[in-house]
Amino acid sequence: QVQLVESGGGLVQPGGSLRLSCAASGSIFSLYAMGWYRQAPGKQRELVAEITSGGSTNYADSVKGRFTIYRDGAKNTVILQMNSLKPEDTAVYYCNGVLYAGVKMTYWGQGTQVTVSS
Numbered sequence: 094q095v096q097l098v099e100s101g102g103g104l105v106q107p108g109g110s111l112r113l114s115c116a117a118s119g120s121i122f123s124l125y126a127m128g129w130y131r132q133a134p135g136k137q138r139e140l141v142a143e144i145t146s147g148g149s150t151n152y153a154d155s156v157k158g159r160f161t162i163y164r165d166g167a168k169n170t171v172i173l174q175m176n177s178l179k180p181e182d183t184a185v186y187y188c189n190g191v192l193y194a195g196v197k198m199t200y201w202g203q204g205t206q207v208t209v210s211s
Contacts, residue, residue, distance in 0.1 A: 095119040095200045097188045102205030105178055109209070113173040114165075115188030115202060126191045127171045129162065131184035131207075141186070142173060155181075178209045 101113040115127065128143030128151075142152045142162040150162055161174045175182065188202035 095124065095190050095192065095198075097190055097200055097202035099186065099188045099202040099205040102186060102207045104208045104210065106211050107179060107209055109178050110174070110176045111178065111207060113175065113186055113188075113205060113207075115171045115173075117169045117171070117190060120192065124190050124192050127164075128189045129171075129173045129186055130189055131182075131186045132204075133181075133184040136184075138187070143189070144171065175207070178207075180209050183207060183209050 096118045098116045099113060101111060103111060105111050113129065117124065124146065126143055126145045129141040130138050131141050132138040140153055141156055142150065142160055144150050144162050144164065152160060159175065159177045163172050165172055184207060185204040186207050187204045190200040192198050
């Protein structure tokens with residue numbers, strides 16, 4: 094079993110930056126991939142970025158060149174560095190973890206609010 098806790102959200106002006114962290118605990122050695130999703134009011138939850146156990150990354154077209162996902166090896170943590178933020182980035186951001194224990198299992202954090210506004 095895996096537990097995920099997000100932190101780092103807040104209010105930032107357009108063009109600014111935020112750094113989101115996702116701390117994982119439990120059966121972390123079983124994780125295949127971790128990622129970040131977001132959900133704005135009235136919108137479906139969408140993939141922002143993901144990273145696999147092999148180090149491959151994938152980004153939504155809307156954030157390519159602005160966001161970076163990476164692991165903190167010293168801690169059981171995945172980082173989402175968000176630069177050049179836009180108002181349309183405003184959403185609740187959720188950490189996601191996937192593992193395979195006979196079947197595919199998906200875990201979610203509680204979410205952290207990101208608001209981009211002047």
